[in-house]
Amino acid sequence: MTTTTTDDDHVAGVPTAIPDDTGAAETAQRAKRHVTRVAFVAALGGLLYGYDTGVISGTLIEIGKEFSINSGVQELITASILVGAILGAFLTGPVSARIGRRRAILIIAGVFALGVLFAALSPSPLFLILSRLFLGLAVGGSTQTIPTYIAEIAPGPRRGSLVTVFNCAIGVGILAAALVGVTLNGAVSWRFMIGVAVVPAIVLLLGMLRLPESPRWFVAQDRIGPARRVLRWLRPDDRTAEDELDEIRELDDAEPHGGAGQWAQLRKPWVRPALIAGLIVAAFTQLTGLEMMIYYTPTILTTAGFPHVYSLWANVGVGVVYLVMTFVGSRMVDRIGRRRLTLVMLPGAAVSIGLFGALFAANGGKLSPVVTIVLILAFMFFQAGGIQVVGWLVGSEMYPLRIRAAATSLHAMVLWGADLLVTSTALSLTGWIGLGGTMLLYAALNIVAWILVFRRVPETKGKSLEQIEKSLRNGTFLPHRTRSEG
Known part of the structure; x- marks a missing residue:
């Protein structure tokens, strides 16, 4: 016995006939595998983001030698991908709202593939800068679309662990870039080190062809049949799928179709608490100093007395x-x-980086390399296991369906803008107030982040996307807020 569908209900990636005569346990396991496969394939965009942004640190010296360029041009080559990421985050929002999350990711995969090939074949520094700017469109677009896509596919109880597969993939990409930089530098051309990323880009493209569109996007387009098909494929039983579909439709019907565009709707008062909460997290994932450590750890360790080769291996650590x-x-x-x-992890990050800054300043700029690396790794421990985990997650789940594309674009733009600010000022700050003073400043920003998260960011664990949206509409979204106060 199978459940069939009409042509109007056909959805890419979902079979036209789904067996309904299997046991409940087997059906639930099958649905769980489907959701997991969607998350892992889509998260390849995170691996590409991590590798493409990180590989430049291990190739820049060879690029500088080949093109005979100064440090200013090298900085432009490094930063161009971040500028592209801001543009990509802005441009992808309207695209994903119009054509869907899945098709947007297919385009992003194509841009990833073309971008790394253009960069690897660059005949001049200007062409390399423009290639990395183009590649940045995919980096920013992936952070706008992929977490949202996974969040809209995932069941509420598993949404956090599934969306953060994207974060783990970023970590794999960063580590792969560091290993490539320290082991292959000088052994192979920098062009190969950059161009090899075309392989996972093609895998992402082919993988997404076999995955379905977000059911929530289907509902927003008034395509209820395809939304039902996808939910039945992803959920353990038809009753669960129908209940979720009813909840999505209820909230979608509460917001009039048409009227002001998504960007204009971001100004609505009832949306503002989610926007403030999400943008706080987006900004402070960068302003608290983690990206500065990833980009400049070798420089910091060399300043602290490490030999250059050990600094590169410490970067792998x-x-x-x-x-x-x-x-x-x-x-x-x-x-x-x-x-x-x-809230649990931010104090540890503040203490670690603050202690580093205080000891460095108190010892006149001389600090034991062992103490330095211990404090840096402790800072990474608390940062990577805390606010970095939730940075893209809260952006994928806090914003209402009707404005989600625009809101996630703004979320990604703020995050990448903060990243660009940190990247372009870290060395200047070090020259102005010293390495110790810079670390103390980042410690203070970790404290500010804790205060703002405590006051403005609610808990979303275990809630469906529709329950989060309902809390916004009835005024109980903020932490410590009751329905009567709302």
């Missing part, structure tokens, strides 16, 4: 800690909660 703690955090986020995990 930073990548390992980032990946391990991102994985641990992703396993804990659905148990502990997003808000609680962030």
Whole structure:
């Protein structure tokens, strides 16, 4: 016995006939495998993001030698991908709203593939800068679309662990880039080190062809049949799928179709608490200093007395800690909660980086390399296992369906803008107030982040996307807020 569908209900990636005569346990396991496969394939975009942004640190010296360029041009080559990421985050929102999350990711995969090939074949520094700018469109687009796509596919109790597969993939990409930089530098051309990323880009493209569209996007387009098909494929039984579909439709009907565009709707008062909460997390995932450590650890360690070769290997250690703690955090986020995990880990990050700054300043700029690396890795431990885990997660789940594309675009733009700010000012700050003063500043920003998260970011653990949206509409979204106060 099978459940069939009409042509109007056909959905890419979902079979036209789904067996309904299997046992409940087998059906539930099958649905669980479907959801997991969707998350892991889509998360390849995170691996590409991590590798493409990180590989430049291991190739820049060889690029500089081949093109005979100064440090200013090298900075442009490094930063161009971040500028592209901001543009990509802005441009992908309207695209994913119009054509769907799945098709947007297919385009992103194509841009990833073309971008790394253009960069690897660059005949001049200007062409390389433009290629990395183009590649950045895919980096920013992936962070806008992929977490949202996974969140809209995932069941509420597993949403945190599934969305943070994207974070883990970023960690894999960063670590792979660090290993490539330290082991292949000088052994192969920098062009190969950059161009090899075309392989996972093609795998992402082919994998997405076999996955379905988000059921929530289908509902927003008034395509209820395809939405039902996808939910029945992803959920353990038809009753669960129908209940979720009814909840999605109820909230979709509550918001009039048409009227002001998504960007204009971001100004609505009832949306504002989610926007403030999400953008706080987006900004402070970068402003608290983690990306500065990833980009400049070799420079910091050389300043602290490490030989250059050990600094490169220490950078690999930073990548390992980032990946391990991102994985641990992703396993804990659905148990502990997003808000609680962030509040528990931020004080440790503040103490670690603050102690580094204080000791460095008190010792006149001379600090034991061993103490330095211990404090840096401790900082990475608390940062990567806390706020970094929830940065993209809260952006994928806090915003209402009707404005989700625009809101997630803004979320990604703020995050990448903060990343660009940190990247472009870290060395200047070090020159102005010293390495110790810079670390103390980042410690203070970790404290500010804790205060803002405590006051403005609610817990979303275990709630469906529709329950989160209902809390916004009835005024109980903020932490410590009751329905009567709303």
